[in-house]
Amino acid sequence: xxxxxxxxxxxxxxxxxxxxxxxxxxxxxxxxxxxxxxxxxxxxxxxxxxxxxxxxxxxxxxxxxxxxxxxxxxxxxxxxxxxxxxxxxxxxxxxxxxxxxxxxxxxxxxxxxxxxxxxxxxxxxxxxxxxxxxxxxx
Amino acid sequence: xxxxxxxxxxxxxxxxxxxxxxxxxxxxxxxxxxxxxxxxxxxxxxxxxxxxxxxxxxxxxxxxxxxxxxxxxxxxxxxxxxxxxxxxxxxxxxxxxxxxxxxxxxxxxxxxxxxxxxxxxxxxxxxxxxxxxxxxxx
Numbered sequence: 001x002x003x004x005x006x007x008x009x010x011x012x013x014x015x016x017x018x019x020x021x022x023x024x025x026x027x028x029x030x031x032x033x034x035x036x037x038x039x040x041x042x043x044x045x046x047x048x049x050x051x052x053x054x055x056x057x058x059x060x061x062x063x064x065x066x067x068x069x070x071x072x073x074x075x076x077x078x079x080x081x082x083x084x085x086x087x088x089x090x091x092x093x094x095x096x097x098x099x100x101x102x103x104x105x106x107x108x109x110x111x112x113x114x115x116x117x118x119x120x121x122x123x124x125x126x127x128x129x130x131x132x133x134x135x136x137x138x
Numbered sequence: 139x140x141x142x143x144x145x146x147x148x149x150x151x152x153x154x155x156x157x158x159x160x161x162x163x164x165x166x167x168x169x170x171x172x173x174x175x176x177x178x179x180x181x182x183x184x185x186x187x188x189x190x191x192x193x194x195x196x197x198x199x200x201x202x203x204x205x206x207x208x209x210x211x212x213x214x215x216x217x218x219x220x221x222x223x224x225x226x227x228x229x230x231x232x233x234x235x236x237x238x239x240x241x242x243x244x245x246x247x248x249x250x251x252x253x254x255x256x257x258x259x260x261x262x263x264x265x266x267x268x269x270x271x272x273x274x275x276x
Contacts, residue, residue, distance in 0.1 A: 003166030007193035010148065010221060012267065020265040026234050027223065028141030051223075055145035055193035079266030080218045083148060085165070085189075096164050127158040128217030129150065 008086040008134055009048065009056040013069045013078050016061050017047045024049065031059075039113050043067035046113050058084070058113070082120070082130035090117055090135035097121065109135070146224040146272055147186065147194040151207045151216050154199050155185045162187065169197075177251050181205035184251050196222070196251070220258070220268035228255055228273035235259065247273070 014020070021031040034047045043064040049057040060081055062070035072081055087093050090109050098104060103122035112118035116136030123130050152158070159169040172185045181202040187195040198219055200208035210219055225231050228247050236242060241260035250256035254274030261268050 003187070004190050005165055006191040007145065007148070007189045007195070010145070012265065014265055020263065022238050023235070023240055023259070023264050026231070026238050026240065027143055027225075049141070051145045051193075052142050053144040053193055054191050055189075057145070077266050079261070080221070083218070087165075093164070097161070100160050100164050102161055102164065121161070123217070125158065126161050127150065127152055128215050 004088065006086040007055045008084040009058045010080060011058045011060050011082040011084065011132070013072050013081040014059045014061055015073065015078060017045070017059050019078065034059075037113055038063065041111060042069070044069050048113075082132050084118070084132040084134050087133050087135055090119060090133055093133060094119055101125075142226065144224040145193045146222040147196045148218060149196045149198050149220040149222065149270070151210045151219040152197045152199055153211065153216060155183070155197050157216065172197075175251055176201065179249060180207070182207050186251075220270050222256070222270040222272050225271050225273055228257060228271055231271060232257055239263075 017031055024031055029049045034049065036045050036047045038045050043062060044067055045061045045063055047059040060069045069081060094104060094107060098107065102125040104119065105122050106119035109117035109119045112134060116134045118132050118134045121131040155169055162169055167187045172187065174183050174185045176183050181200060182205055183199045183201055185197040198207045207219060232242060232245060240263040242257065243260050244257035247255035247257045250272060254272045256270050256272045259269040
């Protein structure tokens with residue numbers, strides 16, 4: 001059963017980008033050589049670890065104690081924060097999800113990393129997973 | 139920064155495969171048409187949702203109250219249980235991880251879904267993520 005959706009990335013909340021760098025290094029990713037980007041809206045600095053099939057690991061380091069990522073780590077400890085699915089028509093999809101009774105955190109897209117238009121779906125409608133939908137080029 | 143590792147799948151603990159089927163349906167996956175497989179070793183029935191870039195979502199339904207997935211749901215509720223990275227030489231990689239001081243749940247591979255050789259890495263060495271390493275064909 002396939003959909004034309006792509007798994008874009010897994011967002012991982014980390015105390016800082018160098019946390020567990022030994023583990024990532026043995027797997028083939030040298031964190032010290034990964035470029036980073038600040039996402040002002042979400043108060044995070046992100047580093048992307050690319051994989052061969054283009055589904056990335058996004059290390060999320062908080063830039064403020066008030067960020068969602070800082071609160072997540074404070075409550076649960078570091079770990080998987082969200083998954084991101086790449087979709088074709090985010091406006092149409094959000095409309096369809098809302099019509100189906102799915103609880104949306106963003107009913108209209110906001111700006112995410114790499115200037116993509118993104119929207120989050122509430123975990124109560126997805127089985128406990130914070131799902132980011134993203135439209136745009138990588 | 140790229141590695142030749144692939145993100146094979148995200149394992150999602152679900153009460154049953156039909157939980158939140160409306161959400162998956164709007165995204166393009168009809169759960170009722172997805173084939174399932176029992177993984178005896180782990181006491182789960184799995185259903186794979188394929189994506190365009192081959193990184194799958196694996197819905198994990200427990201077949202026993204004693205399974206790791208049943209215990210996970212009982213403790214934390216449904217949600218992301220693990221991520222699986224597809225690797226080329228699992229024996230060599232496990233050896234390198236152990237040498238680097240990474241805590242392994244399986245020091246030698248066991249049999250997972252689709253007869254792949256798999257091994258789990260302990261979340262204490264990965265930043266709170268249960269990481270499955272898998273070698274084999276999909």
